Amino acid sequence: MNRKRNIVIAITAALCSIALVYGVYVLQVRQIALQQTVRVLVPKDFIRAGSVITEDLLEFKPIFSASYTPSMIKEPARIVGQETVVPLGRGEPVLAWKLNRFHLLPHPNEATFQVPKEYILSVSNGIRAGDRVVLYASSADGGSKRLFNTDITVASVKTSGNVEIDNPKSPNLLSKAEGDEVKMYLSRMEANGSIDQVNLNLTEEQWMTIDRLCSTKKTKLVIAFTASSITSE
Known part of the structure; x- marks a missing residue:
């Protein structure tokens, strides 16, 4: 009987020792x-590309x-406050080259063009610097169409007095950097003038397309x- 008890004790002690060693090993591996x-x-x-980064969009991994x-x-x-140049995938490390702090400046393959007033038929009153807009060609012969598959970045929107259109009390770009959609909406409702000049960031090919169509005076x-300029959906 004593012999069996000693064997059980020895086996138990051995198992405890193995468990202890394993536990120490796991802790060391974790460390x-x-x-x-x-x-x-x-x-x-x-x-998506063109979004302004806010802290609540990020987490550590x-x-x-x-x-x-x-x-x-x-x-x-x-x-925080920078704009995405390309889409960012969920859970993928954010890389510096995928972001641009000066998102109103043209990208390396773009330039900022002031669109001549005689080229424009209409401009949405809601646009502001930093927005993404869609360009349509309206032709007198009924051949109207969307010009480009991608949205275009607005570099600046100014009044006839060369003043940037915005709400001085609640600037649109500041609200955008903070991710406050309500303030962004309200700033558009309380603008300080009517649009007279529009500057767009375009590639050379895009500008040549616009100039070729509108210089004939038959297309504007x-x-x-x-709405994607305000919402992140």
Whole structure:
């Protein structure tokens, strides 16, 4: 009887020792893993191109140090208020080259063009600097059409006095950076003038298309506001 009891005790002790060793091993592995990971910022959900980054769109995700590159972002302050140049996938590390702080400036393949007033048939009163607009060609012969498959960025919208149209008390761009859609909407309702000049960021090909169509005076532009400039949906 004593022999069996000793065997049971020995087996139990051995199992306890194995469990203890395994527990220590797991803790060591976890500690090593923590030491070899870096927390980087990733989108909580898909973010489309042209969106202004706000802190509530982001979360932290640990990745292995071996996978970390200097273009990955670890501090929200570095990118909040910037605009996405390309779509950002959910859970993918945010890379610096995918963002642009000066989103009113033309991209490398673009230039800012002031559209001649004689080229324009109508402009939506709601557009502001930084908005995305849709361009339509309205022809007298009934051949009206949408010009481009992509939306166009508005670089500036000014009055006849060369003053940027905005609500001085609640600037549209500031509200956009803060992600406050209500303030953005209200700022458009309390603008400080009527639109006289519109500057658009266009590629050379896009501008040549507009100039070719409108210089004949048979076709004019309709510049339409899109709700995507306010909403992130």
